[in-house]
Amino acid sequence: MKVLTVVIPCYNSADYMDRAIESLLIGSEDLEILIIDDGSGDDTLKIAKDYERKYPGIVYTIHKENGGHGDAVTTGLKNSNGLYFKVLDSDDWFDKDSFKKVLSILKDLIKTSKTVDMLIANYVYENAIIHRSKSINYKGAMPEEKIFTWDELGHLKNSQNILMHSVIYRTDVLRECNLELPKHTFYVDNIFVYKPLPYVKTMYYINVDLYRYFIGREDQSVNEKVMISRIDQQIKVTKILIDSYNPMIIGSRKLRKYMTKYIVMMMAVSTVLLLKENTDDSLHKKNELWNYLNYKNKSLYREVSKSTLGLLMQLKGLLGRNIILLGYSLSRRVIGFN
Template identity: 25%
Template sequence: MDLVSVIIPAYEVEQYLDRCVRSVVSQSYPHLEIILVDDGGTDRCPAMCDAWANKDSRIQVIHKPNGGLSSARNAGLDVATGEFIAFVDSDDYVEPDYIATMIDAAQKNHADFVMCSVFHEDADGNTVEQTAPVHRKEYAPITDTLRTCSGMDCMRQRGDENGMDNVVAWNKLYRRQLWDDLRYPLGKLHEDEFITYRILGRVSTAVLLPDRLYHYVEHAGSIMHADYTLRSLDLIEALIGKVRFLLDKGAVDLVPVFFSQLKDSIYKSRQLDWSNPQVHERLKTLFRLFRTIPWSTIRYLPLKDRVNYIGTWTCPFLFWGCKTYGEKGAVKGDAR
């Protein structure tokens, strides 16, 4: 029976932690190594982690100074000894067969990566997709039936939906070797966007499951509801890396999809004041990084995105400034 290391970072989540840990220790698959990473919380989480370790010998606790989610996940990865790795966020919880279903799929299909479907809930336990607009595809199961594919094909099957379930660390089972020399980037927002595509690039066989086994709980303070800040620009950096990675892998059919996401992320950054010195300097760095996307990329893009590529590569501040001015003018014209 393969050992599965379940990594649970914990920081300022005392009202949710017991539910999360209880759902993991109650798994029908018993051969677990449960790693609770106390990321320097000032609430009751450190003591709660220790209390759980006293109840269940499979639990070990790492107490560390606060370093953020990437640092906490990395600390768990550094000590994990299981053949497989799973992540559970401490304000979420999982179905009793979360691990058993995924490990069974991995073993039967000789896979090194398994991804399950997700329940999206609000803090009161209401299913979010019941009130979501019809076009919110990210709330649908990731597949209608069990599928096997390569890691790159996994991105192909889900890339056009721009769903969070494909990118996040949780709702997945990883063979531990996938993490050799890979760790989450410290201090970055959207840390999953920096690493998941690199993991998928290493996956020979992935399994996609229709079973909803993970409960993602949306809170008012979660990243999807948070204000756009300087740190939000990290997503642009991550997507530049993803586009370059796809080009290096020869997955040119995916380039238009993820370049479009990159373009949209730059567009969204206009919520910030680009004349602010900190914002301006960060954008200058990002636009220099954008120029590392080779000029030959243009051949894979539709006409509209070719224009966005050329404008962003050559004179980004002027180009996006003109787009903003033009759109404001069009709105005023419509109003008249």
């Protein structure tokens, strides 16, 4: 069995997938690289097959009908032979030195029979538009290079949310929570990183900049105009997270607090985008989403509503809308993600 499976979902990725794949080729037989060709119409499959021939036993190609990013990740999970599981998007890449350290630590943990359900490393926003890099780390919030539990977690700042870019899951954790991402849906990385959390009992943080997250393509899902055009999918994913919040299986108070905070963030993103669209239909969708939260989980609704961001998101009228959008604009500048 391999130590780590890295899944690369690819759809018409021929122009940039080489960088992602090359960043994983560190000469380790402990690694399994699954390139999932999601029904591409360009040379993606050919490139993937070339790597498979060049690196037998390490690189594997799976061709499937188009089902979207989430379906490609699900396909990768079903075919994974690694004890640990990581997703690398085809336009992103790993820092090789950091990756060597991460893989070495995973091997040591396995060798000493120490179970870690989730390993966290830093990620870096690589913004091609403003030619700026910004590292997101978890210093001060997580103990470094030791096994810890939710009860030992410190305060996570708003910039320190645990994202798909930063997390490596033990594969059995993903299978235990029956993770299956919806087809033809954007923003499913939120489901990937959120639904398994109650099944995570032990964690390990490595303070290295592993994941390089590229921002700059006009068609990219984090582009604001694109996000507004796909608002129905953002709402769909937010509702799935709401449905996934089950206090009966969340053992730790700190975990419950973090999962609530994540819902607050998702509600805020959906609310802002709907206000930016600013149509009768979008305002109706905003109210419907908040009503959905209240209907599905009244206690969670109360917790979200009384948070500072939750209170802000529910301001009414033109003044309320302007305050919400101003706060959103300021937060974007601080984080610098798009």
